[in-house]
Amino acid sequence: MAETSVRYFPDLSGITLPKTRKGKITFQNLLQAAEDVFGEKGYHEASVVEVTMRAGVAQGTFYVYFKGKKDIFTQLIIHLHHDVRKSIQQEITSSASRLEEETRGIVAFFLYLHKHANLYKILRDAESVDENLYRWYYHSFAEGYIKRLQKAMAKGEIRQTDPEALAYCLMGIGTFTAMRWPGWEGRMPPESFLDGVRDFIIRALSA
Amino acid sequence: MAETSVRYFPDLSGITLPKTRKGKITFQNLLQAAEDVFGEKGYHEASVVEVTMRAGVAQGTFYVYFKGKKDIFTQLIIHLHHDVRKSIQQEITSSASRLEEETRGIVAFFLYLHKHANLYKILRDAESVDENLYRWYYHSFAEGYIKRLQKAMAKGEIRQTDPEALAYCLMGIGTFTAMRWPGWEGRMPPESFLDGVRDFIIRALSA
Amino acid sequence: MAETSVRYFPDLSGITLPKTRKGKITFQNLLQAAEDVFGEKGYHEASVVEVTMRAGVAQGTFYVYFKGKKDIFTQLIIHLHHDVRKSIQQEITSSASRLEEETRGIVAFFLYLHKHANLYKILRDAESVDENLYRWYYHSFAEGYIKRLQKAMAKGEIRQTDPEALAYCLMGIGTFTAMRWPGWEGRMPPESFLDGVRDFIIRALSA
Amino acid sequence: MAETSVRYFPDLSGITLPKTRKGKITFQNLLQAAEDVFGEKGYHEASVVEVTMRAGVAQGTFYVYFKGKKDIFTQLIIHLHHDVRKSIQQEITSSASRLEEETRGIVAFFLYLHKHANLYKILRDAESVDENLYRWYYHSFAEGYIKRLQKAMAKGEIRQTDPEALAYCLMGIGTFTAMRWPGWEGRMPPESFLDGVRDFIIRALSA
DNA sequence: CATGAATGAGGCTTCATTCAT
DNA sequence: GATGAATGAAGCCTCATTCAT
Secondary structure: OOOOHHHOOOOOOOOOOOOOOHHHHHHHHHHHHHHHHHHHHOOOOOOOOHHHHOOOOOOOHHHOOOOOOOHHHHHHHHHHHHHHHHHHHHHOOOOOOHHHHHHHHHHHHHHHHHHHHHHHHHHHHHHHOHHHHHHHHHHHHHHHHHHHHHHHHHOOOOOOOOOHHHHHHHHHHHHHHHHHHHHHHOOOOOHHHHHHHHHHHHHHHHH | OOOOOOOOOOOOOOOOOOOHHHHHHHHHHHHHHHHHHHHHHOOOOOOHHHHHHHHOOOOHHHHHOOOHHHHHHHHOOOOOOOOHHHEEEEEEEEOOHHHHHHHHHHHHHHHHHHHHHHHOOOOOOOOHHOOOHHHHHHHHHHHHHHHHHHHHHHHOOEEEOOHHHHHHHHHHHHHHHHHHHHHHHHOOOOHHHHHHHHHHHHHEEEE | OOOHHHHHOOOOOOOOOOOOHHHHHHHHHHHHHHHHHHHHHHHOOHHHHHHHHHHOOHHHHHHHHOOOOOHHHHHHHHHHHHHHHHHHHHHHOOOOOHHHHHHHHHHHHHHHHHHOOOOOOOOHHHHHHOOOHHHHHEEEEOOOOOHHHHHHHOOEEEEOOOOOHHHHHHHHHHHHHHHHHHHHHOOOOOOOHHHHHHHHHHHHHHH | OOOHHHOOOOOOOOOOOOOOHHHHHHHHHHHHHHHHHHHHHHOOOHHHHHHHHHHHOHHHHHHOOOOOHHHHHHHHHHHHHHHHHHHHHHHHHOOOOHHHHHHHHHHHHHHHHEEEEEEEEHHHHHHOOHHHHHHHHHHHHHHHHHHHHHHHHHHHOOOOOOOOHHHHHHHHHHHHEEEEEEEOOOOOOHHHHHHHEEEEEHHHHHH
């Protein structure tokens, strides 16, 4: 856990933000269109043309706001990152105990991925588009986990162990069980499955 | 768990197999070159030209043995799939108890991924190249797990719980901890990290 | 004769139309270049590269206005179709009697083919490029004929017989005599030949 | 009608015929396979590989018997040419009068084309593969016609006119009415249509 | 700010043909 | 005679990006 999240932080230099009201709208339209298109087709199959079409602007307009295809992708990831964390945070805060908090956290993450199928696909592609960006995403995600886990350990609410290992294990569980989802074809997974996952986590964490 | 691995099995019809000794060598060379190139650059950045150059054959030769870029990728995945399973199987069979077996299994998988850094990257891209292939890979992987877990549960060697959930949790842990690896830049991860993972698994499984 | 020309109408969806003056010029240049190249080399021997070179634009520009090689060919056929019909129409309208009209019509078609040697070759290739397009061309051509022939029959200007058969016979005559043309190597065919054809038609039509 | 058929005769030099019994069979198999494949896919879409596969021989074997793709096509056309003429000849010879003979001849040609849909397609492609070969085909065909027409004219059985023009008119009628056929989707054309064609010819020829 | 025309490098793929065995 | 591996030229097409208006 020596590295800080800064180390992984993506390069955002040279990005110009829109100034006028109209410009902000166009910018937002493009970002939204990008989320849709990347989410549907994946980064590599998606084309800038399609993003502009979906946003209702000309091709040239795209380059007024973004340096290129990769740039809009990066900005999108960052945007989504904040979104996800906020969403999970909300789910967690109402929890009674630390253990319950973690269990709910991972399930919340799991559910979020399922609900926002786009995010899953976009995130997945991030790894092959910009490894650092991808790691930054999870690492910064992990940091939050790790801090909470450390506190909980200090209070004896969960057992002592390497918190970073724990964090990655938990994220892995969330992601992979989300991957299994499509096999259930839109329906919820069987209760027994969800129970199994929850069970697994509680066992591994409880003091 | 109703689905059988057949359901995800990729379509391999219409492929020309090499008939002579020389042909087989060329075929192998191409497959090996593909593993190298896809592993280094990722599927999307890799080009067929580079694969042929690396294999020391003309561009046209490629299409004697493979239908196209995607085809060789598919064949490669299948090839690696057998490889990994064999490798893990060997690691496992020598284990004393079932619990130890599983713990070693996951660590073996984890180590395999680290050793064959290529595989990790290739597998990762599989998801965006052919979702079915990707799922087939893990699903068929899970099947092996599930069977062993069920047996172990029956004998009371590990605790009762949904075996499928367990399998996906374990695979998720393996994959994500492998992802963390590059942060250590080629060195082995700290012992405490590995201990943490092993710990996590043992606790979650033990009866 | 139940089918309408609509049935054979080629699919033109998804084509980008030029919006500015400059774009329209480029579009026209490409179409003209295509007529030249296809006419000289035939569809299969012609290459997109040559069309773009002839039009004085980059290869990529081609795909701004056309979906591909086949697409520009289709559009070309349609364009020529209107051209021919207009040309023949003009030739016909000044005719005194219906019988003379038809005779002149077929000869006009015949002359048009000779003058636009390209058209003959292009049309010929249409059959192997897109059978429906080819049929559409002649079918829609036949429809015009048939209508006129029916009117003429009703007025007793030409004899009663199956108008569709008549139309296809006439088109066959036009096309095949045009085919014979190159044997005369650029010179006009002997008067006796032309007379023979005219004769043939008049006899077959006159009441 | 100054040219002789020799002028159009295709270049057949350098063709080696099979010597052994086995060789002859392979040769025939290849030629038959070529007829099938060219007939189904057209010359340009057909591939040498497919011909060899259909013939059940290796790719290299093809070049033992033929100089190349175009060569086998040429030989095929010549082969078919004899076939067609023989077939039409048979149909004609039993005719009572010269006029009937011609009428039956053209209808026979028409029917032959319909029955051997392959021939139609192959012949069609000949024009774009080797113009001379194509013209040779029809010209040599025309010669037969012309001779018979001249005799008939001499005897006053049909009216006096340019025999070459007549011949090409007749061939055009046959080919184009054959083209109309697919619109009837495998069924025979209406009697009225066939009557119309026959009528047309008789009118044009009778003294 | 916005447009849309134009670019051209680079990728994938086909296939007629050659040649060593 | 027959095989089948190997070739490589040539073609089609995509698309991120630039630029003049």
